[in-house]
Amino acid sequence: MSIASSLLRCLILLAAAGLAATGARAQGVIRIGELNSYKTQPAFLGPYRMGMELAVEQINxxxxxNGRKLELVIRDDNSNPGDAVRTAEELVTREKxxxxxGTFLSNIGLAVADxxxxxxxxxxxxxxxxDKIVWEQGNRYTFRLRASxxxxxxxLIPEAVKMNRKRWAIVYPNYEYGQSAxxxxxxxxxxxxxxxEFVAEQATPLGRIDAGNVVQALADSKPDALFNVLFAADxxxxxxxxxxxxxxDDLSVVSLLSGEPEYLDPLGRETPQGWVVTGYPWYAIDTPEHTAFLQAYQQRYNDYPRLGTIIGYSTIVSLAEGVKAAGSTDTEAMIAAFRGLEVMTPFGPITYRPQDHQSTMGAYVGTLDVRDGKGVMTDVRYVDGASVLPSDEQVRQWRPASAQ
Incomplete structure (x- = not known):
């Protein structure tokens, strides 16, 4: 067996070990209702869906x-909270x-959590x-995978402090995600x-930025540093x-998500060099679990993964491990199983914290550069999510007692 095959076998075993039934096969399938903003956020959610499908194929x-195959029932939420709730009701009531x-946009996630x-x-x-989805508006039925x-x-804060800049400008999409960040x-x-000092803020409508005027307004404040929260076409x-x-030019920048291939790849030669970002440098990660995942994904799709792929794949693996530990899909059993659940992902092991239902999945931090006409992350390092989560005391202050 080749090294690549051994690594792939290792990841599959870590993700699915013991999932086959030890006795007679259980009847039926486990139906996973997944709703998301596929129409409006295809760059992220196309690869996300492919990651989910790969995990389902491997586990099945x-x-x-527990002897039951997984089945995805996927719906679009139209990037609208009302539509998302109606879709969730349909999945539960009609599709059983x-x-x-699922969910991508923060306001949609909060609506479905409620x-x-x-x-x-x-x-x-x-x-x-x-952050509200696990803290201020957290509830006992909702868990969250991705780093918040x-x-x-x-x-990014330690990198911002190292820049030793005083006059900061901020630009962000004007909805829950941007406001929270x-x-x-x-x-x-x-x-x-x-x-x-925070000398300027520009809150832009999601998907409808007037970029020239925004840049001019920020420049007029003469900042020496910038915090960017924009993503995708904006x-x-x-x-x-x-x-x-x-x-x-000569502006220090820290930026959320800008190193994710979904948003970095379209920048190409225009990639701003020197920005410190969170992202997913798939080409620079050499851990056994990621190598195995990367090889499996490339073999299946003849493409490289995006960050969405990691999230989609890890979502299904998490649910499979949760059902395995719970012994059923009963809601209360799943809640008990997920509190403290340990899961192996392409980023390594994560744990769903019992105190706030947040996973410890981390992210990569690095610096943007241009190589061969493409934007890349350099000087990358993985930051374990557990190292940047608030204390138990802070969580008790933020999270409603009813969420336990």
């Missing part, structure tokens, strides 16, 4: 979960799904980044560097306008 090929997962609370349905929020805005901002950045940076337009006006 290994015998399923056993579990709910639905799960009212309907007493288990919900694994895979991607939405808002608080966690990723906390990863900015509030955390201001709070944590002020704690670490009390003399910092980021590309902002970078282009900033490059054209030489706004980024």
């Amino acid at each position: 090929a290994a015998g399923g979960v 799904v056993d579990l709910l997962t 639905f799960a609370r009212h309907r007493k349905v288990f919900f694994l929020a895979s991607e939405p980044l808002t 805005t608080y966690m990723q901002v906390a990863m 900015v509030a955390t950045f201001k709070s944590l940076l002020k704690q670490a560097q009390p003399d910092v 980021l590309a337009k902002f970078v282009r306008a900033g490059n054209q006006r030489r706004f980024f």
Whole structure:
């Protein structure tokens, strides 16, 4: 057996060991209801879906979960909270799904989490980044996989402090994710560097940025550093306008998500060099679990993974491990199983914390550069999510007692 085959076998065994039934095969399938903003966020959610499908194929090929095969029931939420709740109701009532997962936009995630609370349905929020989903508006039925805005901002704060800049400008999409990220950045940076000043803010409508005017308004404040929270097409337009006006010259920048291939690849030669970002440098990770995952994904799709792929894959592996530990898809059994659940992902082992239902999945931090006409992350390092989560005392202050 080749080294690659051995690594692949290792990851599959870590993700699916013991999932095959030891006795007679259980009847039926485990139906996973997944809703997301596929129409409006295809760059992230296309690869996300492929990651989910790869995990389902691997787990089913290994015998399923407790002898039952996994089945995805996927719906679009139209990037609208009302539509998302109606879709979730349809999945539960008409499609008879056993579990709910998904959502991308933070406001959508919060709406579905509230639905799960009212309907007493288990919900694994895979991607939405808002801190409220596990803290201020957390509930006992909702768990979250991905590193939150608080966690990723906390990863960037030491880099911002090293820049030793005083006059900070901020640009962000004006909805829950952006607002949450900015509030955390201001709070944590002020704690670490009390003399910092926030000299300008631009809150832009999601997907409708007037990039030229935004750049000019920020430049007029004469900042020496910038915190960016824009992503997708808004980021590309902002970078282009900033490059054209030489706004980024001699400007220190820290930026959420900009190193993710979904958002970095479209920048190409326009990638702003020197930005410190969170992201996913798939080409620079050489751990056994990631190597095995990468080889499996490339063999299946003849493409490289994006960050969405990691999230989609890890979502399904998490649900499979949760059902295995619970012994069923019963809601209360799943809640008990997920509290403290340990899961092996392509980023390594993670744990779902019992105190707030947040996983310890981390993220990569690095510096943007251009190589062969493409944007890349350099000087990368993985930051374990457990190292940037708040204390148990803080969680008790933020999270409702009813969420336990």
